[in-house]
Amino acid sequence: MTLLSVGHLSLPIDDPLLKFLLELIIILGAPLLLNKIKVPHLLGLIIAGALVGPNGFHLLARDSSVVVTGTTGLLYIMFLAGLEIDMGDFKKNKWKSLAFSAYTFAIPFGLGLIGGYYVLGFNLLTTVLFSSLFSSHTLIVYPYISKMGISKNPAVNITLGGTMVTDVLSLLVLAVVVGMTQGDVGAGFWAQLSIGMVLFVLVVLLVFPLIARWFFKRVEDKISQYIFVLVMIYLASLLAEVAGVEAIIGAFFAGLALNQLIPRTSTLMNRVEFVGNALFIPFFLISVGMLIDFKVFFRGWETLGVAAVMLVASIGGKYLAAVATRKSLRLTRDEGMLIFGMSTASAAATLASVMVGYNIILSETATGEPVRLLNEHVLNGSILLILISCVISSFVSLASARRIAEADNENTVSGNSQEYEHILLAMNHGETVEKMVNLGLLVKGKPAGNKLFALSVIDNDKNESAVKNAEKILH
Known part of the structure; x- marks a missing residue:
């Protein structure tokens, strides 16, 4: 790593106090600045991460400290999504969630197959993994939607349930493709994956609530209760990886497991949301921004071509899926746009799949260059996809949520009464x-x-x- 000395300061900054101070200034300043110009501050955190990261002014390196806090933020988003979902509404809307997940998985996946195989000329395995990148989505705006008081809206519940299904399916595609590249996909592989998933779901949804109920009854110290929640998040994430799926699925199931044990208005819920929204989730957004490298898009047309196909397949596919969901389930236009906005952002599962595919080397060229399952153009295109999808998700989701919240206030008795x-x-x-x-x-x-x-x-x-x-x- 090259260091640029400026007096007693070197770039990238390696002093832990100065690094943390700069990150806190970004977390503090982005909302204050961007709220004045009506720009979602989560977008500001991503852009700030790009500016101070390795591909910007290189003030900060994306080292292990950034990765750890960013990973915690990502798990936090999925955990909060599972924790705050209304299980009664979810049970009522489960078939609607399955319908939405079918649309939002199949349509982008189909567009990805066409774009990858016929437009970009990828081989079959690469095309399948390439297509799965567009089926998953990250609920990056959910914490901000929840603050508006519409977490019980059918569109939100449908999207939350669909997220669980689509992320699991896309990550299962990743596991199968990786297994096929290693030549070990057979009856044993499918049996191991199926048994692992069943055991994981049973342990998290049946055993975790028993442990949590016992702990909360016997330990009243609020700090210990919060640390216990963190342990549950990471333990479920670890069990998910052992079962053969990504950690974010484990965090979501941990939220479902503790859903009935942490009341929404309790002091523990307040602490969980406060720490996540104040620190961990902003750190995740900054870490995502650090991956963005704007310079790669000026080095050739091939990266831009791959990025264009990815944007059309992902964002276009999510829009078509949201329209199909809205018409099939007879939702309002704002609810349909909210589904589109919440499901547009691609970060977590997409980034995980891209990094796994990029690190798999299939062979070498005559000059010794590695032939990867997903090449560098897909990697750079995915970064652009993350940036643009998060921008669209932020604006569309928050605008739609605001209109829904205003309509709810006007249509309720409390909204018309003093x-x-x-x-x-x-x-x-x-x-x-x-x-x-x-x-x-x-x-x-x-x-x-x-x-x-x-x-x-x-x-x-x-x-x-x-x-x-x-x-x-x-x-």
Whole structure:
């Protein structure tokens, strides 16, 4: 690695304090700056990562520290998606989710097959893996959609369920193609993959809730509970890799496993969302931006040609899938656009598949150059796909979600009424304060004017310590 000395400073920055400070400044500054010009700040974090990364001004290297925090952010996105999904609505919409997943997997995959085999001239194995890149999607905007209060909207639930199915299918395609390049696809391979997946699902969805319920009942320390949640995320991700699929599937299933055990308005949920949205998810967005190299698109037309095919297959396929879903399920136009926006972003599974395919060397040319399963043009094209798909996903999703949220407020009784409810909580005992507050938050309605009032009754016959105790509880 080449270092450029500037006084006592060298580029890329290797001082851990200075690196972390610069990343925090980016995380702090991007939302403040871009909110003023109506640009989604997640897009700003990706662009900032490109500018400070190895392919920009090279202020920061994409080293192990960036990869670890970025990976945690990616797992966090999938975990939150599984954690916040309403299981009742998901069960009601499961057939709709399967219909959407069929559209959003098959249509981009078919366009990829045509583009890879007939336009770009790839061989069959490369074409199949190339096509699978466009079927998966990353819920990069989900944390911001959730903040708007529409996580129970049918379009959101349908997209969440479809994401699980399409990501699993695309990553299974990756596993099969890799196995075929190594020549070991047979009855044993399919048996091992099937048994591994079944055992993984059973362990995470049946054993994890039992362990979590036991832990939460016996450990009341909030910090320990949060660390336990992180352990569950990484353990499920590790089990997914052992089963033969990507870690992001494990994180999503971990969210499903803990879904009923972490109430949406609990202090633990608040901590999970706060740390993820404040640190881990922004670090992931910055790490994605560090992969972008704008210079490769000026070195020749071949990369631009591959990128064009990828953009048409991925974004065009997702749009057609969203339209087919909207018409089949009779959703509104805004809900159809929200599905399109949420499913457009390609980052996690796409990047994982590209890196695996790029690292597989099939043979060598006469000059000793490696012949890869996915060449460098696909690698560079995937980076452009990640950037453009995230841009489109950000603008379309947030705009559609905003219109849906405004329509929901107008169509609800609370949206047309100025009457607010007032909830009175008894706070005589300090050990029950947190439970009473959580109960109040659960029953509180949506209007911002709804208030919680605390009450502690003091017996005048008791001494002054009772008054001080009441003041301590109420504050």
